[in-house]
Amino acid sequence: MISRTYPIPFNEEARLRSVFAVPGLTEANTALFEAISEAARKLLNCPIAHISVIEDETQWYKAVVGIELDRMPKNNSFCTHTIMSDDPLVVPDLSKDPRFKQHPMVAEGGPGARFYAGVPLVLSSGHRFGSLCGLDLVPHDPPSEATMAILTDLGRAVVTALEALPPKPAKLEDDSVAKSTFITLIGHELRAPLTILLGSLQILEAMPQSPSAPKLTQSAKKSAEHLMHLIESVIAFSDASTGELRLNEQQCQTSDLFEMVRDLQLPGADGTLKSVAVSGSALNVPVFVDPDQIEVALDALTLNAVNHGGEKITVGCGTDEDGNLELWVADSGNLSEHVELAKLYEPFVVGGNIDHRDTRGGLGLGLPLTRKLVELHGGDFEVRAEPDQTTAIIRLPAWRLEKA
Incomplete structure (x- = not known):
């Protein structure tokens, strides 16, 4: 079951640091911001x-007109979706949008929100901290481009x-931590296909007449193609200066998401050849996702299972009792008794004490990267x-099946 109703930016930690550094961003209200909201x-x-401000777990308001609103959990927020890109978010009828029809503010028993139009508020650091938006309890026709252009100017x-x-404007320092986090996580995924590629080629070189040669050649080719595709995707949909990774959402078939790992035969960390089956x-x-990023997540989990799993x-994939889509990678290995499962969800932590780095259930640096990519899609990640089995599950919200 997915308890969250909102996506989390890939660079959330850096975004929050930037938000908290804004000099005028306090809950003390001013007539200026009320006037902009009224406009x-x-x-x-x-x-x-x-005017909303999105923090780590809550949303609060720099200014509100037309209703009394207190700080609220992000599950009750539409603006958490607005800050996912630089583009305006317009929803003519929230009750007809698969993303929002079960939203607490829209579903039966809530206030019955129907229309939403908002623009992200982008700091000079490049991070988005909230939105300027309008709400109504009845549907609207989509606003014109000219109207949304004016709303964008008001947001600026x-x-x-x-x-x-x-x-005097505050000096915003260059966030080296954000860059380091981004480079470490993405760099890991750029290196992983190369490792598999080189390992396969070394085995081919040592055993030129091996019956496994054709499959190893195919796996090496897949790794090379994956690496090239990943580099192009990262360049097109990321910003290393802010540590941001954006989604290129489109409809695809779930079977296509497993194409990169289907029937792979790869050498594990000990040199033993392992096969991957669907x-x-x-x-x-059909599902509505960024197929490149979901494939990266599945690839990371699969390669970890190859290197450290059974x-x-x-x-495979299926749906849970709530209709959410589950994509999973399972291996026949057992987690080491030294591995603290909760720690595996923290960035850059392999698990437990530094002296016990065995993750025979197929977990490693690919896990925090996968978690970030899944949360970017509004989903959850579970191990x-x-x-006699370790299963890593990518759980995506049911609306991604409906929207497709």
């Missing part, structure tokens, strides 16, 4: 408008006013450790 309300012909005015308090019961349905590796 947005009239522009969109909505009864409600506000909000940012300018916030960063100009106090009168489960015969795997669901094949001999039998299987991938199930059983006596």
